[in-house]
Amino acid sequence: MFEVPLLLTVIVITALIFDFTNGAHDCANAIATVVSTKVLTPRVAVGMAAVLNLVGALLGTEVAQTLGGGIVRPEVVSGSHILVLAALIGAITWNCLTWYCGIPSSSSHALIGGLMGAALASVGPEALNGMSIVHKVVLPLLASPLAGFAVGLVLMSLICIVFSRSNRQFVNRIFEKAQMVSAGFMALSHGFNDAQKTMGVITLALLIFGQIDAVAVPLWVKLACALAMAAGTAMGGWRIVRTMGHKICKLEPVHGFAAETSAAAVISAASLIGAPISTTHTITACIFGVGSTRRLSAVQWGVAGNLIIAWLVTIPASAVVSAVSFLVLEGLLGSG
Numbered sequence: 372m373f374e375v376p377l378l379l380t381v382i383v384i385t386a387l388i389f390d391f392t393n394g395a396h397d398c399a400n401a402i403a404t405v406v407s408t409k410v411l412t413p414r415v416a417v418g419m420a421a422v423l424n425l426v427g428a429l430l431g432t433e434v435a436q437t438l439g440g441g442i443v444r445p446e447v448v449s450g451s452h453i454l455v456l457a458a459l460i461g462a463i464t465w466n467c468l469t470w471y472c473g474i475p476s477s478s479s480h481a482l483i484g485g486l487m488g489a490a491l492a493s494v495g496p497e498a499l500n501g502m503s504i505v506h507k508v509v510l511p512l513l514a515s516p517l518a519g520f521a522v523g524l525v526l527m528s529l530i531c532i533v534f535s536r537s538n539r540q541f542v543n544r545i546f547e548k549a550q551m552v553s554a555g556f557m558a559l560s561h562g563f564n565d566a567q568k569t570m571g572v573i574t575l576a577l578l579i580f581g582q583i584d585a586v587a588v589p590l591w592v593k594l595a596c597a598l599a600m601a602a603g604t605a606m607g608g609w610r611i612v613r614t615m616g617h618k619i620c621k622l623e624p625v626h627g628f629a630a631e632t633s634a635a636a637v638i639s640a641a642s643l644i645g646a647p648i649s650t651t652h653t654i655t656a657c658i659f660g661v662g663s664t665r666r667l668s669a670v671q672w673g674v675a676g677n678l679i680i681a682w683l684v685t686i687p688a689s690a691v692v693s694a695v696s697f698l699v700l701e702g703l704l705g706s707g
Contacts (some may be wrong), residue, residue: 394603427562428597438571461693488690523660
């Protein structure tokens with residue numbers, strides 16, 4: 372009879388809890404602008420985001436491949452059964468703290484930092500896949516907010532040129548309808564990128580425990596992660612919705628459309644090349660870019676500074692928590 376180790380079961384359940392918190396934490400990425408512009412009610416927006424997160428999670432596994440074998444070297448950490456559990460504890464702890472404070476930090480970078488911290492505590496620097504981290508984590512970490520800001524700025528500027536002779540009410544009526552589509556696109560892209568990260572972590576755990584022979588995501592893992600994220604999204608993330616929808620700049624439907632479309636395009640492109648970027652960084656940067664087309668003073672740059680600080684400390688903070696968690700778990704359970 373096929374037996375699943377108890378520790379592996381705990382890891383899978385913990386990973387799905389992380390995916391749930393990711394959905395609750397990051398659903399604001401998809402619905403903050405559409406709610407703040409009053410195009411959709413919070414209930415309808417959350418329901419739409421949950422369904423499309425579910426669909427997006429099933430669209431590919433490129434990002435999962437990166438998380439499963441591109442952050443830590445599976446062959447080096449193969450004997451460390453508690454590594455993934457420690458990584459998840461670090462990521463979940465940081466997610467819960469930033470959710471409570473209403474800070475739109477990156478669940479993705481919390482998970483990546485968790486993996487790195489646990490791997491360093493377990494084996495040392497040789498456990499990290501240095502080149503992959505540079506190409507798939509560090510460069511996208513820097514590039515995705517810049518790309519989001521630039522694409523948002525350019526798209527909003529083009530819209531302003533096209534509709535320069537139209538009255539404001541006419542423009543808003545058009546983009547009230549268009550924003551429903553852009554919000555759906557954003558929710559779909561969020562599931563496409565973010566749910567795959569937990570798939571990759573579970574796949575890594577299965578590999579470490581010898582349940583699979585290569586970094587290939589089983590169908591049941593795809594389905595479980597997609598459902599967990601959709602359930603978390605359905606719970607909402609209202610603290611972060613308030614921050615992103617109201618505290619950065621005043622949004623109208625046309626601005627919401629430009630921000631969501633820009634972010635979804637950047638996130639989808641990253642997903643296709645397997646880069647686990649931060650959907651939070653991207654949509655926030657797009658809102659900054661869109662808001663800047665009105666005038667620089669329209670954006671609350673003080674809020675931007677606080678968000679940037681949170682972004683910078685996410686990976687090291689979650690790495691430290693995960694490293695401490697690994698040492699505690701090693702003392703309690705042993706390394707096997």
